[in-house]
Amino acid sequence: MATGTDPRPGTAAPGGVLHPARAAIGARHLRRDRWWLAPAGTAAGLLAFVVYSTWRAFANGDYYAAPYVSPFYSPCVAHNCVPMKGGADWDLVGSWWSLSPALLILIFPLGFRLTCYYYRKAYYRGFWASPPACAVAEPHARYSGETRFPLILQNLHRYFFYFAVIVAGILSYDAVLAFRDADGHWGHMGLGTLVLLANIALIWAYTLSCHSCRHIVGGRLRNFSKHPVRYRMWGLVSRLNARHMQLAWASLVSVAAADFYVYLVASGAFDDPRFF
Template sequence: MSSIDVPLKGGSFGTAKFGQTQRKDKWWIEPLLVFLGYALFIVYANYAIINYNCGGRPCYEVPGTGYLSPMFSPLLTRGAPTWWPSYAPFFGTMLILWAPLGFRFTCYYYRGAYYKAWWADPISCAVGEPRKSYWGERKWPLLIQNAHRYFLYFAIIFIFILTYDAWNGLWFDGPAGPRTQFGLGVGSLVLILNPILLGLYTFGCHSFRHLIGGRKDILSTSPVRKSCYDCVSGLNRKHMLWAWISMFYVGFVDLYIRLCAMGVWTDWRIL
């Protein structure tokens, strides 16, 4: 493209200063809400990860039930391995959370949203930016965004793990021993809804849409692939909605289990 010679550097009107715009609508509301939404989740997630001990009992499980917080699932370890240095804090979730967080960090919707709300690049459409230099996603570290499909593979595995957790949430302690009595509590329903919402988000992913059929120019010769592509495209149209709902719902499930574990909330049994 370097052979195109047009006097565009600097532009006829110069470059707008940060926040400079002729827009008269409240353009700052959307990035502000996105900023606060992510900040709220990050603060809560850090609180939940660090404070996993509720008076000598784990906060991520409810005694007498099969409930397990999705932030700690799969429960690979309950404590630091023997070789872990005693002076360094150890959080078991470090072993697992990189996958769902990486999936969301590299998600096409989240990228567009946090580039605006957290990096102001741009803070909103047709509004001046704070920085003059710009690399986009062409160089490291943002080349990592191209690994989104790899995080997707892990995210799909997590859907199955959380579905298994929802099944475990239907089993309670009984006369025959721990987790031997089938039942249904409000927490069971809370846990069942979790992989459903995460599935609506994960299976509407742009990378999944590409892998399931978008990479092909001809879909008409593969009716099953075409149907899958159309289904994923339908979910993809609401990707933003499912991204937000599923993210906050994970936080809510952890909060529900935490408060039940602390005895603040009572888990009502339906069956």
């Protein structure tokens, strides 16, 4: 127990003198490194993807070059979809939809990424400066977290995860169909096949590394020893989860690259090399 004058900040010493709680520093922070580079780079990367994906989503063209289909347009569920040989083109919404078919599908992977824990941190810091960086004060006077509309909708992340798994399954089907030629014959492989395979591998890695997936696999278990299978699955997801940020960026780049490759082939700007 302290005796005499108590030097702890924020405590009153005998005689009623209150020690200051913290040093009187006028600067917002004392960081001297280029702390703004990380959030600025994140914002630039996300903005570039938003611009590109918006252009491609509204383009409504050059998204199918047999046997390749852009991941932005699969599954194609509108009446105005380009006919695909065996691809995931299902007329589920009727002829009333006249806009790009991509707008009906991108809401699910987009919702999954927007509500992702890592992406929330990324665009909160990059676009809203909430907070700008570690040890840098937040410029906003009020902070309510994710308890109010619209940020309370971030809690829909788990439900978007279920839809993301379905979309990833369909894109896996598209990658298998890429082992055909333009006439639908099996046993062929081109550069586009490798592009779609790499993309779906990264999409699955990112999807399974999700925090919600980790909780679904191993959450609410009182004793892992009684659930050895789920424990092994939880361990695998946990290892992926440790690379969630890297997988988020890698899969974001790969899905844009896959779409751009299909665009080049479909528009005639590039001939797909066939290996066999």
